[in-house]
Amino acid sequence: MNGSDMLWISASEVFERVTVLDAVRAVQRHLQGGADPAEDFDRSVLPVSHGQVLIMPSDSAEFFGVKVASVAPANPGRGRERIQGVYLLMDAETLTPSALIDGAALTTLRTPAVSAAAADLLAPAEVEHMVVFGSGPQAEGHVAAMKAVRPIGRVTVVARNAERASDFARKLRAEGTEARTGTSGDVREAQLIVCATTARDPLFDGGLVPSDSCTVAVGSHEPDARELDVALLGRAQVVVEDVATALREAGDVMIPVSSGSLDPASLVPLRDVVLGAREVDVRRPRVFKSTGMAWEDLVVAAALFRAVRSQDGSTSA
Numbered sequence: 001m002n003g004s005d006m007l008w009i010s011a012s013e014v015f016e017r018v019t020v021l022d023a024v025r026a027v028q029r030h031l032q033g034g035a036d037p038a039e040d041f042d043r044s045v046l047p048v049s050h051g052q053v054l055i056m057p058s059d060s061a062e063f064f065g066v067k068v069a070s071v072a073p074a075n076p077g078r079g080r081e082r083i084q085g086v087y088l089l090m091d092a093e094t095l096t097p098s099a100l101i102d103g104a105a106l107t108t109l110r111t112p113a114v115s116a117a118a119a120d121l122l123a124p125a126e127v128e129h130m131v132v133f134g135s136g137p138q139a140e141g142h143v144a145a146m147k148a149v150r151p152i153g154r155v156t157v158v159a160r161n162a163e164r165a166s167d168f169a170r171k172l173r174a175e176g177t178e179a180r181t182g183t184s185g186d187v188r189e190a191q192l193i194v195c196a197t198t199a200r201d202p203l204f205d206g207g208l209v210p211s212d213s214c215t216v217a218v219g220s221h222e223p224d225a226r227e228l229d230v231a232l233l234g235r236a237q238v239v240v241e242d243v244a245t246a247l248r249e250a251g252d253v254m255i256p257v258s259s260g261s262l263d264p265a266s267l268v269p270l271r272d273v274v275l276g277a278r279e280v281d282v283r284r285p286r287v288f289k290s291t292g293m294a295w296e297d298l299v300v301a302a303a304l305f306r307a308v309r310s311q312d313g314s315t316s317a
Helices: 011-017 020-032 103-122 137-149 162-174 184-189 243-249 251-258 270-274 294-312
Strands: 007-009 044-048 051-059 063-071 083-091 097-102 127-133 152-158 178-181 192-195 214-217 237-240 286-289
Touching (some): 007 011, 011 294, 020 103, 020 137, 020 294, 051 294, 063 103, 063 294, 083 103, 083 294, 097 294, 103 137, 103 270, 103 286, 103 294, 127 137, 127 184, 137 152, 137 162, 137 192, 152 162, 152 184, 162 178, 237 243, 237 270
Parallel strands (some): 007 097, 127 152, 127 192, 192 214, 214 286, 237 286
Antiparallel strands (some): 044 051, 051 063, 063 083
């Protein structure tokens, strides 16, 4: 493939070409193959006038890729998306561009896929009740991803915007899922909790969370923002994508560590759980805190590129 043959993979194609379960399994296979997220490139978070720009490079034996994503908090008020971006996928050997992918759509697919890859190992086998905090694309994507790895009995939606929460619950019911809106106290009966919000302070009382449960938090990648409180982190088995990254970027982890409520030595890399090097502690809550890492984008982008190439019968570089 030469540069003139570079594919453009639109947002609609991202979701049409690869299912969320395909993406989940791609993430798990990547870690099962021995890849170590600790060896990934650091991402750059650039503070700009009206938000942030994230630059996230990663490479593998087959591909190099980089995502440039923007986070503009005021955009929803302008009728634009809060998160936008593009992903450039290149052949690793020749560094020839292979594909340009809608970055926001890729993120909307890969974040729930990573969460579900973790929950597949951490969540109880039976999930009668799931609580999701948030009503945006990530909340929707996480419900779909969790349903791909667990049968979900019912879903409770908790969000600041009551109208959006009701619309989300109504959409889930139309898709055949029992769903309603609720409050933060509903976590006391949940086996699976997902936090996909822009909150900067804890969303619920962690003391209410059942011992045999899994909580996933994906909303924050800043040291001073968190969705989970010290009460939960202090009694949970805490799994992260990479320990160093979590201690540098994840307020959900950094704040309880700084207060002495969480021992950084107790943090468990997701890779170790996937490989069976660390056992899941079913005697207490399990927490998966995700900040999002560049290797995840590359894994899903590569799976997407292969799917497009295979389905269209095109040839590789």
